[in-house]
Amino acid sequence: MTHDLVAALGPLLTAEASAEAQAAGSEPADLEQAVWLRLLERLAAGGPPADPQGWLRGAVRAEARRGRRATRRERPYGAEPADDARPGPEQLALTAARHRALREAVSGLPGRCPRLLAALLSPEDPTYREIAGELGISQGSLGPERSRCLGCLRRVLAPEVAARGARG
Known part of the structure; x- marks a missing residue:
């Protein structure tokens, strides 16, 4: 019986959905699918409608109004959330953890290295002359000192970087 009902209502539903879909702002196939679902719910709840064609026309119009x-x-979104270029909470947390690990590694370096690297990484972006004055060393020795400090930092961070790569 259900198969006969579906076969009998199919062409009428296609025609009704095509007529109502554009005004509803939806696709005819989406409207058809919603009405078929309502019919299945109706059949499960209490059997077929007394006037199947009349019920179908009313259901199509009701779904069109709902649409x-x-x-x-x-x-609509201005942009898709996935296309948002701003970093998400996970990325912010990972970046903060990397910055924290870098600050800890820099603070554990020997001699003037922590102060020198902190000055080089400063958001104020001081010149070599300003850094040399702040640290009390000659401007010409900043390059070699920086190279030594970065070498130390590389050695300190190497086990951590290698451990991260091994897990991945």
Whole structure:
């Protein structure tokens, strides 16, 4: 019986959905699918409708109204959330953890290295002359000193970087 009902209502549903879909702002196939679902719910709840064609026309119009209401209420995103270039919470947490690990590694370096690297990484972006004055060393020795400090930092961070790569 259900198969006969579906076969009998199929062409009428296709025609009704095609007529109502554009005004509803939806695709005819989406409207058809919603009405078929309502029919299945109706059949499960209490059997077939007394006037299947009349019920089908009413169901198509009700789904079309529901679609128009949803279209009026919904506002599209300016951009897809996945396309948002801003980093998400996970990325912010990972970046903060990397910065924390770098600060800890720099603070554990010997001699003037922590102060020199902190000055080089400063957001104020001081010149070599300013850094040399702050540290009390000649401007010409900043390059070699920086190279030694970065070598030390590389050795300190190497086990951590190698351990991260091995897990991945």
